Amino acid sequence: MLTHLITPLLMCIGMGLAYMGAFVTPEPHHLPVAVVGTTPQAKVFAQSVKDTAGDKLDVRTVATRADAVGLLKSRAVTGAYVPSAHTPELLVASAASDMGATAVEKVFTPVAAKEGVPLKVTDVAAPVADDPTGQGLFFLLIALSIGSYASVAALGAAGAGLAMRVRALLVLGVSAVVSGIGALLAGPVFHLAHHDLAGVWGMAWLYSAGILFIGVGLHTFLKRWTTLTMMVLFVMLNFTSSGGLFRPELQNGFFGTLHAFWNGAGFVEGIRSLLYFGDDGLARNVWTLVVWLLVGLVVTGIAALYERPRKARHAAGHGEPAAQTAAVPIPARPAEQEAAEEIEEEVEETVGV
Numbered sequence: 190m191l192t193h194l195i196t197p198l199l200m201c202i203g204m205g206l207a208y209m210g211a212f213v214t215p216e217p218h219h220l221p222v223a224v225v226g227t228t229p230q231a232k233v234f235a236q237s238v239k240d241t242a243g244d245k246l247d248v249r250t251v252a253t254r255a256d257a258v259g260l261l262k263s264r265a266v267t268g269a270y271v272p273s274a275h276t277p278e279l280l281v282a283s284a285a286s287d288m289g290a291t292a293v294e295k296v297f298t299p300v301a302a303k304e305g306v307p308l309k310v311t312d313v314a315a316p317v318a319d320d321p322t323g324q325g326l327f328f329l330l331i332a333l334s335i336g337s338y339a340s341v342a343a344l345g346a347a348g349a350g351l352a353m354r355v356r357a358l359l360v361l362g363v364s365a366v367v368s369g370i371g372a373l374l375a376g377p378v379f380h381l382a383h384h385d386l387a388g389v390w391g392m393a394w395l396y397s398a399g400i401l402f403i404g405v406g407l408h409t410f411l412k413r414w415t416t417l418t419m420m421v422l423f424v425m426l427n428f429t430s431s432g433g434l435f436r437p438e439l440q441n442g443f444f445g446t447l448h449a450f451w452n453g454a455g456f457v458e459g460i461r462s463l464l465y466f467g468d469d470g471l472a473r474n475v476w477t478l479v480v481w482l483l484v485g486l487v488v489t490g491i492a493a494l495y496e497r498p499r500k501a502r503h504a505a506g507h508g509e510p511a512a513q514t515a516a517v518p519i520p521a522r523p524a525e526q527e528a529a530e531e532i533e534e535e536v537e538e539t540v541g542v
Contacts, residue, residue, distance in 0.1 A: 327433025402485025
C-alpha cells in the first residue's frame with residue numbers, strides 16, 4: 190500500500206511545481222511589440238518604451254499600420270502601438286493569446302494616459318463569439334490528453350497479455366475515437382471551430398495517437414510507473430508549455446523553451462493557425478505532431494522487439510514452442526498472485542484516470 194502511495198504523492202509535488210511555476214506569476218519576458226512610424230519621433234518613442242520596460246519588451250518599429258497588422262497575423266508581435274496626438278491606437282490579436290493582448294494593453298494604456306488621450310484598442314484577429322477568451326482550445330487539449338493517457342493505463346495493464354501488434358491496432362482505434370470526440374466537442378457541441386473541422390480532427394488524431402503509442406510502448410518497460418511518467422510528459426510539462434493560457438513570452442525560460450517543440454504546443458498553435466491565422470505556421474506545428482507520433486512508433490517497435498524473446502522464453506519454460514504460445518492456455522496461478530496483479534492493475538488504471 191505504501192509503495193502505491195508514492196505515485197500520487199509525486200504527482201502532488203509535480204503538479205504543484207509545474208502549474209504554480211508556469212501560471213502563478215506570469216510576467217513579460219522579451220514580449221515582442223511594435224511601434225508604427227519611421228520618423229525620428231517614433232524611433233525615439235520606441236527607444237524610450239524599451240528603456241522603461243527593460244528585458245520585459247522587445248520593441249521594433251514598422252513603417253505602416255498594415256505592416257503591423259501583418260506581424261500580428263503572423264504572430265511575430267503581440268501588440269503594435271500607433272502613436273497619435275489625438276487618437277493613439279493599440280493593435281492586438283487576442284486569438285493568439287488573450288493574456289498577451291491584456292499584457293500589452295497594460296503596457297501602453299499608461300503611455301496614452303500621459304498624453305491625456307484615451308487609447309483605442311483594435312483586435313485584428315479575435316476568437317469566435319462562442320470562445321471569447323480563446324481558451325477553449327486549451328480545454329480541448331486537456332480533454333484529448335486525458336482520453337489518451339488514461340487509455341494507456343487500460344491498454345498497458347489490461348492488455349499486457351495481448352500481442353503488441355494487437356495493442357497497436359487498438360491504439361489506432363482508440364485514438365480515432367478520442368479525436369472524434371474532440372472534433373464533436375470543438376464543432377457541434379461548443380462551436381469552437383466554425384470551419385475546417387476535418388483539419389481539427391486530423392491534428393487531434395495525430396496528437397492522441399502519439400501519446401497512446403508512447404504510453405503503450407513505455408508500459409512494457411515501466412509497468413506501474415507508466416502512469417506517473419505519462420503525467421509528467423503530457424500533463425505537467427505539456428499543459429504548462431502549450432501556450433493555451435500564457436504564451437511563452439509571459440512564462441519563464443523553461444516553459445518557453447518547451448513550447449518550441451512539445452506536442453501540446455504543436456496542437457494548440459496548429460489549431461490557432463488553422464482557425465484564425467490563415468494557416469500561417471500550420472505546417473511546422475503539424476510536423477511537430479508527426480515527429481511525436483514517429484517517436485511513439487519507435488518506442489512501440491522497441492517494446493515489441495523486447496517482448497518477443499521474453500514470450501519465447503516463457504513458452505519454452507512451459508515446454509511449448511513459441512509459435513503455439515497464443516493457443517496454449519496459461520497454467521493456473523495461485524489465487525493470491527492473481528489477486529495481487531488485479532489490484533495492481535486496478536490501482537494503476539484508477540490513478541491514471
